[in-house]
Amino acid sequence: MPDQCMRIPNDDASILKVVPQIDENETVCDLELDDKNDNDIQFDQNVKEPKNGMRFSSEQELFLYYERYAQRAGFGVIRKGSKNKPCGSVKYLTLACAHYGKTKAKASNIGKSNPTKKTGCKAKINARLVDGAWFLTTVEVDHNHALSPGKARSFRYNRKLACIGKRKLEQNDSAEEGMRRNPNSLVAKVEGYENLPFVEKDCRNFIDKVRHLRLCKGGAGVLHDYFSRIREMNDGFYTVMDLDDESRLRNVFWIDVRSRAAYEYFGDVITFDMTYLANMYEMPFAYFVGVNHHGQSILLGAGLLSSEDTETFVWLFETWLKCMNGQAINAIITNQDKAMKSAIARVFLGARHRFCLWHIMRKVPERLGSHAQYTCGLKNAIETCIYDSQTCARFNESWQSLLESYDLQDNAWLCGLYGAQHM
Template identity: 60%
Template sequence: MGNEEEHAPPLMDCLDIEEQCTSARVDEGELLDRLDELETDDGCPSVPTMLPSSDCNDIIEEPKQGMEFNSFEDLMVYYKQYAKNCGFGVMTQRSEKSEDQSVRYVTLGCARGGKARIKSSNIAKPRPTGKTDCKAMINALRVEGKMRLTTVNNSHNHAISPQKSRFFRCNREVNETVKRVLDTNDLAGIQLNKSYGSLVVGAGGFENLPFLEKDCRNYIDKARHLRLGSGGAGALRDYFMRMQYKNNSFFALMDLDNDERLKNIFWADPRSRAAYKYFGDVVTFDTTYLTNRYGMPFAPFVGVNHHGQSILLGAGLISSEDTETFTWLF
């Protein structure tokens, strides 16, 4: 299918290399983003009962058994705000949905809950997750249309820092307004570090932004996968229609996002479809090829014929390598 030179490094490796070449601000942000990997104290600091909100003068009440919320979304907003003011991250540990797909039961806990595991496969440089098996959590059950807290534990077995709350992943968000600015500047050829700098100036400082430069960089990297350039999607559609007109056995499918931009493509010509009937017992799948200037991973389905030769059974171009995309492709 190709030489080793055609293999592109994994996306995260590219990001790591790119971040090492950015400014000191990014390095500091990355360090703070990995707060959960730092060594923590063994003590259990107490959490104040009433905490001032960082966004306004309202008081965030400490979770108590019996508290009720109108919806699961309201519960999430409340607990994330409480955690942000206290200085810890939030994750969903367990959840269960009803037949109408509404959340019936949920457990929200500290992001450091769970057993510690080594994330890196490099034995020489192990990278712990920072999990401390923290038991801080809340259980909520839907009762009479409302989410009611049934179990509450507000004690942590690690140090917490309200001053660094904005660096936790659960508190970082690039909103739609910022995305439009980043998209526009990227199309105009403005470097991302300059776009981020303008956002910092507009917000009055780094501390006023709910995201880091690498969050913007990750968004732009993904957004670029969705752009085929002027007329690119239309040209592909016309080509597929011509091929299907010439031969009804030619199969092609295109997946568009909410903005009608091309996300994913799959196609298989008649020869590939015929080959699959005979040699489809074993199929290999690989997305490590980057064959176009838009950065969309090429995803070939390859089989082996009776001569031991590789044959193409189908192919795709995908926008990202996540579960949703692979589900669509397969």
């Protein structure tokens, strides 16, 4: 389902998005609003519960009402199949809880997991068009699962990003605003994160889709010509340029003959990481690194990527493996990126995947720096627990002592790390 631009007031506070189609007969409610008050995007705590016979002047008004109700109650909304008149206009429609129906058979592609678990929930409303107005004919308000009003804004079905918000993000991105600062420019408009109908991840996903490789005019041709000259001088130079459906450059991978030769000897364990070029293009730069017999880092391949999703990483890993004649790796070390993790499981079958401790320790000040005792013992206690524990038993003992001493048993980040300690 293509995105649709909506008529909304000229104010950054009104930020809505049409969410992509979920499956063949099930879509998320998409709205085309006329000028509304800024409060339309905020969660209305006073919206009434739906009842049979309620009247709505338009399909858009019905959608907006049920979305508000769902946000207050704490569940996502989907649109089920509807019946049309012979002329093609909608006559009946159903709006239901996102947990409505049954989950399809588990997909074999682990990189495309079902984002919402179907529980057979019966909560829904049926509406019928009569003389130009919509009337509720069936109302079910009971759910068979827990509701989360406090988390409603973060549900995939409630997160929205509309045309004016997209333009703002693109302008900021072109002006070299960092991704962390980009959403912040919209927060001030609505006076707090809790009033934004999207999260930072939605901004990242949008920028990933529109960014592509920001080469100047003719840049793709220049890059192709440069690689051609290098291949003429180095027979073993390998490069692949990935194009989209409109023949625009999307991803690039390259490796020289020395790196290919080094992989045959030092490719048992590799590190894969991402960084951003410090220039106006801000393109994600990906690189494979190994360690030789002198303990020196050696480059084993590099690429420029247009996005950082699972499919892009799968393309890069498969391309890299192909140029290495399919020689499998024994282990790979990355950061905790979920898209990387999914792609590695699909491409590097049997390889041991581990998280980079350096990346984890970099997050400690951000996650725990506000703790009252961070500089008075907590920082040293964490480093001692991690670096000085020589056995699993010793680590577990030190970890539990750390949590109890600094009252961190309920810290979600530390609990998540401990749960993923096998990585």
